[in-house]
Amino acid sequence: MPLPTARTVADLRAQVRAWKAEGLSVGLVPTMGALHEGHLSLVRLAGQRADRVVASLFVNPTQFAPHEDFAAYPRDEARDARLLAEAGCALLYAPTVPAMYAPDASTTVAVAGVSEPLDGAARPGHFAGVATVVTKLLLQAAPDVAVFGEKDYQQLVVIRRLVRDLDIPVEIIGGPTMRAPDGLALSSRNAYLSAAERAQAPALHQALVQAANRLRAGEAVARVEADAANALRAAGFSRIDYVEARNADSLERLGPGLLAGPARLLAAAVLGKTRLIDNLAV
């Protein structure tokens, strides 16, 4: 049976309203399509926490900078719908760009602080685009829970913050990062890697694992970060946007000495033409 698909907010709301009238809870998994096992694990997690799972598929133009890969971003809705149905998704919400944004749309949700460093600094405007479209998706679908991957850790922190600050009535759940056997975090952008680059790419995860071990052993943060960046350069990464240990909740920089409280190691680096990100709890 093909997966039912809603193209408009009205269709989406009609289905969610019908489920809620039956007393069923609803989980939302926002995606940009090009699905892999990482997305599907989020759908299964949502299925454990809610009676019905909606997955959205929307390649959001406002979170891509002008020079980024919006036009080239991989799209295959039929394949995505098949995978979602197999993972237990009950409804695909795949709006068009005009259905999401009025021609004179002018409202932006901005999250100061947690959205500013790291990818916020490397990708100007990215998190304003993410925060605005996620606010819209949450208010369109009105789910009881929404699941986002820890792979995009800063995004998860930004979303938790805006949901709290704007009083959006939803529980945000982070799903663990899925990895290839060699440790590479699953990502739709891995499809851009050549065979040679694919062989080099696991060095990103390895550098984070080693850095996390050294931080746990009490080594100085600045030294561990510098060594991790050097390891990535040695492994063939051409540009290191950041390799940093930060407070896991506030994303504030850690002091130069020992760790205090839960920390997260985050990295972004470019291999060939592909920018990869990864992160790890310390």
Add this chain to the structure above:
Amino acid sequence: MPLPTARTVADLRAQVRAWKAEGLSVGLVPTMGALHEGHLSLVRLAGQRADRVVASLFVNPTQFAPHEDFAAYPRDEARDARLLAEAGCALLYAPTVPAMYAPDASTTVAVAGVSEPLDGAARPGHFAGVATVVTKLLLQAAPDVAVFGEKDYQQLVVIRRLVRDLDIPVEIIGGPTMRAPDGLALSSRNAYLSAAERAQAPALHQALVQAANRLRAGEAVARVEADAANALRAAGFSRIDYVEARNADSLERLGPGLLAGPARLLAAAVLGKTRLIDNLAV
């Protein structure tokens, strides 16, 4: 019987949820207190459109600029609660500042375009504060309809825009401006006027009425605006922030010639130490 009062989001939501479970619709009237007949007319209008009316009372610090009258803004909750109960309000929602804003709150709703001219130019940061707190109030109360006064016309346009752009599931209703017999728009800030200023203040409405008549008669926009500003100066207003005719929906400037489509005349001017605003459909 004293008006039931909720101090927290949880208490507010519990009451609204109980009403919705009974099949009752809910209307919200956000206010900053210091209620007058203008506010009460909005409560009565909400009562015509919904089964139960919630009025919020929150003097929102983030919409006052540092030099403005946040600390001095008139507050008398007991009186406000009595007036609301008489007007048919079923619940007062009066949160504290800490209940509304976490110490590290960092999310802002910004509406480009319609929030930039007029009061947006005269009061930097004002509409970001308004847009953020109104988004929060709408998501906290989850009303079916919410009523805002046309007295704050630009605010009404900003709120309609953000509700549409963020897909907040609520109908926004504008309530007509209530006036004293001499034409002065009712406003909590009229309490700041001396007796002599109160006698001069109706010139603001008179200038708008005259300007609207001349625009309808086909006179040039720029000339009508300039004459209205001169009339305010002659009547004793010390600073004219603006007297302008604008598109009623987009708040864009009108061309120099005749009117095209629905327009709105908007004015803000200072009398003594009090800044008054008013507006009129053309």
